[in-house]
Amino acid sequence: MMMKPERPVGIVGYGAYIPRFRIAAREIARIWDGAGGTPVDSKSVPGPDEDTITMSIEAARNALARAHVAPDRLSAVWVGSESHPYSVKPSGTLVAEALGATPWVSAADWEFACKAGSEALTAAMGMVGSGMAQYVLAIGADTAQGRPGDALEYTAAAGAAALLIGPAAEAVAVIEGTTSYVTDTPDFFRRADTAYPVHGHRFTGEPAYFGASRGAAERLLHDLGAKPSDFAYAVFHQPNTRFPQTVARQLGFTPQQIAPGLLSPKIGNAYSAAALLGLCAILDVAKPGDTIFVTTYGSGAGSDAYALRVTDALPERRERAPLTAAYLAREAFVDYAVYAKWRGKLVME
């Protein structure tokens, strides 16, 4: 059922970050004989000095810059990721320190495969919606790893998106409600202390991705009494190009509705950042009054759906930080050798 705080909340500021580097899917196919076609055109690759923490910091700085909210007014800095640089030592504390939000702030790391960022988002809605907090920063960020030669290697990408959640009256987009749909489904997992995840091949689509996405989305549409055509835009988790297109079609959304937020063909699957980066790209172009339907997905498995309505505050605020398109545009391609070196795939000793 739909969840909605008593005190209306919204996105006060948002920030995207995509690393500069890309590798073309055909370059990966060149090494691994990918004769069956590629799931994306290219994917983002973090530079050798980047990780979930550094990308979170930049996305968060963009969100704060848009909101004009001083960092010491944050009540929480929450980072959702499956690639926290430390197993034990929070990413959130370091990000909070870099932002200048310390020490009177909650900081935490969230994990739910590709849905870790949206977990933080839902929790932030509760925190602000209850009146406990005025501003909470929810970040999804990942530097995802795929085993060399595995199908995941074509898509496992990097990026970050930060959403500053605050009172609806200050928002660029009000969040009208959310649903969450989870089941224990082993479509994709990574055991502790292993480098690469394992995935369930066809199982990944049904029942996992499609089932959960439909479950959350249909319930939210139902509870809102809305239909897909009521929304100007929609964005889904995007593990490749085809899955979000397919689930959109299944639900009744059009290719036009999802086009501005569909980044996976160019940057691959940014995991915890994927759907939220798509939302950032939509906020970059949306007009006051536009409605946006967001559905995230995380393996294991579950989806969160959100309905948003853009306010008059958006057009001015979005100019205060780089647009998602600016990060997309600065692409610099590397070959598989450089990619292998940077991503720690060379055995050095």
Added chain:
Amino acid sequence: MRHVYIIGTGATPVGEHWDRSAASLAVEALNSALGTIPAARLGALYVASALSASLHAQSQIGALIATAAGIPGIEAVTIEAGGASGGVALRQACMAVASGAVDLAAVVGVEKVTDVLDARREAALALATDADWEAIHGVTLTALWALLMRRYMHEYGYAADDFAPFPINAHANGVANPHAMYRFAITADKVRGAPMVAEPLGLLDCSTAADGAAAVVIASEGLARELCAHPVRIAGSAVATDTLALHSRSNPLWLAAAAQTTTTALRSAHLTHGDVQVFDVTDPHGIAAALALESSGFAERGTAVALAREGAITPKGRLPLATGGGCKARGDTVGANGVYQIVELVAQLRGQAGVAQVDGARVALAQCMGGIGATVATHILTLD
């Protein structure tokens, strides 16, 4: 204060002394400098070394070398001031003798860098940069000089090729120096074609860190007359410091400590810039020599490279430089460089510098610096 004289010099060849310890190099140089003077007559021993503590995990090499030299019990200290260590140690010896506290003192500069491999050596050399605000960014001393070279080129309109006369001159002079590491000439084409170390610095405009030890014996006037037929006077001596980090200086192309020590040393020698006939400065790269000459007042800002191009830095020129091969051809012994400079300039003043001899040289200037001039020691040597 009493006048102070150099009455003996000695040095080992500079090179890769795989089979030698720092102490054995130091003792060889010291014995050579002492000649027939008994070591037991020394009142104090000043040991200069920039890297011994970090590369060999050995502090107190003053005591170590005193013991190796057979004079345990002597007052001995280690002086560390990066590449200025040798000059700073010399200044301590000068002050000890000038004050009357000691009549005879020895300065030994020693560096043993080839016991470790390249990356560790670069890290040790980078200890002379600011650890918190420079070295943590992976900046090396060479890279800092390269930053200055690029800025200098930008401000004064030079190309990287214009700096080639410095290493060419150093190598031409090194041929005549029996303890130089590289005793062969190089050409402008070779300098131009060398691989890059830190753009715009190429390999042949970069000194090679190497092993070596040099020593000088310092005496009061009375003792100098008694023990030495051709003493050389240390007529001026000065040490000054600047910010450790380059970025903290208002003008990074100005080596303030070089300027200050040159002025002070010349004034105490009752000499002027025009009196100096031969120079040795810390010159691991052409840009370092150029900035030293300019900051010390021997060339206008932005002109030292042009002067080098015109031949001014050769033994026949107005500003003869690196007559012993400098850091480039002699080999860069880091903390010992300041003592090698003295050994080589004493040879100049005694007319013993072979093909690199500067005719009629009676006044010489030795200047060594730690890091990018964070510590500078300048000495004026004269014949009475």
Added chain:
Amino acid sequence: MDLAKHWRLRHARYRLEGQRNRLTGEVRFPPAPPHPGEAEEIWEPYVLSGRGRVYSFSIVRQPPEGFEDQPPYLVALVRLDEGPMVTAQLTDCDLDQAAIDMPVEMVTRRLRDLGPTGLIVYGYKFRPMVQR
């Protein structure tokens, strides 16, 4: 394990926090203790904008220990808009793209990885301005 050394510099490293003189408005970086005779409270913490221009740059090809996996990398002196100059790496910048006077902005990146039993050291680097 030099934990304390990196920890105590975290504000300057992570967010380019320097100091501003309450009387004159002068901004300085890195932060420093008050000079002799200066009251401690004269200098207040101040986060710099991170905008600046390249004063000079070079490429490190012979790295020091701890940076062996990074070359070739760009290092630069950056003149910050508020006046101070800092030494840092340039990142997200092609080797042939760097230029004197190039406008740059600060980003927080990994400076060094001290290995499986050590810290990851984070701090400021600079990159060509991302279009706004």
